[in-house]
Amino acid sequence: MPETAFQRISSLSRLPSALRGGVVAIGNFDGVHRGHQAxxxxxxxxxxxxxxxxxxxTFEPHPRTVFRPDLPLFRLTPAPIRARLLEFLGFDAVIEQAFTKQFAGLSADEFVRGVLVDGxxxxxxxxxxxxxxxHNRQGGPAYLMEKGEELGFGVALVDxxxxxxxEIVSSSRIxxxxxxxxxxxxxxxxxxxxTVEAEVTGGKRLGRTLGFPTANMALPASxxxxxxxxxxRLRxxxxxxxxxVANFGRRPTVDEDGAPLLExxxxxxSADLYGETCAVSLFGFLRGEEKFDSLDALVEQMKRDDAEARALLAGVRPLSALDAAIAF
Known part of the structure; x- marks a missing residue:
């Protein structure tokens, strides 16, 4: 194993010679969920x-956004988060192959020879x-195994x-x-x-006047x-x-027409987080977003949310070594 730092590589031409001749896992791995982890x-x-x-x-952007640009995709793990998870798992590098219509047009043989063998x-x-x-998903498991025998690489298929x-674990289910x-x-x-990640941006500072200053993060529209x-838990x-404790939504009591924010x-x-990129891990859903009749009623509910979140978080334990690395 090469003793180098984990690398994110955007082009096969930039693959260091020390990383050639390895074992590669192939997939979109959006979510890096338990099925992917197998x-x-x-x-x-x-x-x-x-x-x-x-x-x-893996492939960037997600292939579905190339084939169906009209259909927004809720990415569970944008590329930076996915890369971090893969690093935690112990990989040496992720190759984020640019996925374009030209790349999608490669034949199965061109993919195997050009990407896997030569690249x-x-x-x-x-x-x-x-x-x-x-092209047109013409290559499958049997074809890959046949090419492996022909070109000298092994193939393992995971159920x-x-x-x-x-029930099958899938990104769509999550x-x-x-x-x-x-x-x-x-x-x-x-x-x-x-977990989501974004830059903390300035807001109207209403939370500060109510005694609940918030770190505001705009998540992707999708x-x-x-x-x-x-x-x-914020990292x-x-x-x-x-x-x-966080609110994700449009803040109907004070700004009903605003864009959704994670606050x-x-x-x-008490430190200033403006301009800092932070990660927020979600441990529990407390209640849906509501519109209150007054700011006083909102503050009273926020105090109850505060207490409930503290109680929930006091008893949490890591689900796995990966969870411990992310949120503990």
């Missing part, structure tokens, strides 16, 4: 057994059982991962849970608490997270963690 762990095991680099080949020089590839590639209820505010159930499928109040750029009240904290 594929990724197999790749890590294969790389360790061979003493070669462990790589991930990465792989010795082994790991994918999910239903992986398809090449669909099912949860404790025997998205639906988050749309309903069911963040605890989503965390069970992810294997870690769902983030279909349920509007409401969440118990959260600053310096790595320090702070518990808090986090950080407990027992």
């Amino acid at each position: 594929v990724l762990q197999r790749a890590l095991d294969e790389a360790q057994a061979r003493g070669v680099p462990a790589l991930v080949l 990465l020089g792989i010795v082994h590839v790991v994918t999910g059982f239903d992986f398809h590639f090449g 669909a991962f099912r949860d404790e209820a025997a 998205r639906e849970l988050l749309k309903k505010g069911e963040v605890a159930q989503a965390a069970g499928l992810l294997g870690y608490r769902f 983030a279909e997270l349920r509007h409401g109040i969440y118990a959260v 600053r750029a310096d790595g320090t963690l702070h518990d808090g 986090t009240f950080v407990f027992d904290f």
Whole structure:
């Protein structure tokens, strides 16, 4: 294994020679959920057994945004967060292959020879059982195994991962849970608490006048997270963690026509976070967003939310080593 820092690589031409000849896991891996982790762990095991680099080949932007630009995609893990998760898992690098219509037009043979063999020089590839590639998805598992035998690399296919209820874990299933505010159930499928990341921006400072100053973060317009109040943990750029309670929504009591914002009240904290990129992990959904008759009524409810979030966060434990690395 190369003793170098984890790398995000945007082009095969920039792949260091020390990372050639490795094991590669291929997929979009949006969410890096427990199903993805089964594929990724197999790749890590294969790389360790061979003493070669462990790589991930993924695609940016998500292919669906290229084929269906009219249909916004709720990305569970934008590229920077996905890369961080892959680093935590133990990979040496992620190759974020530019996904364009030209790239999508490559034949299955061109993908195998140009990307896997010439570009990465792989010795082994790991994918999910239903992986398809090449123009019109002409390449599949059987084709990949045939090419592996012809060109000298191994292939491992990983079956669909099912949860404790025997249901397949998928990114689309997790998205639906988050749309309903069911963040605890989503965390069970992810294997870690769902986390968003953005720059803290200035607001109207109304929260400060009410005794609840907030760190405001604009999430992508495609983030279909349920509007409401969440118990959260905020990680600053310096790595320090702070518990808090957050509102995601339009703030109907004070600014009904505003764009959705994630506003986090950080407990027992007074430092200035403006301009800092922070991550917020969601631990529990407390209630839906409401419109109150007065600011006094809003403040009283915020005090109850504060107490409920503190109680919830006091008893949380890591779901996994990955969860511990992200939110503990």
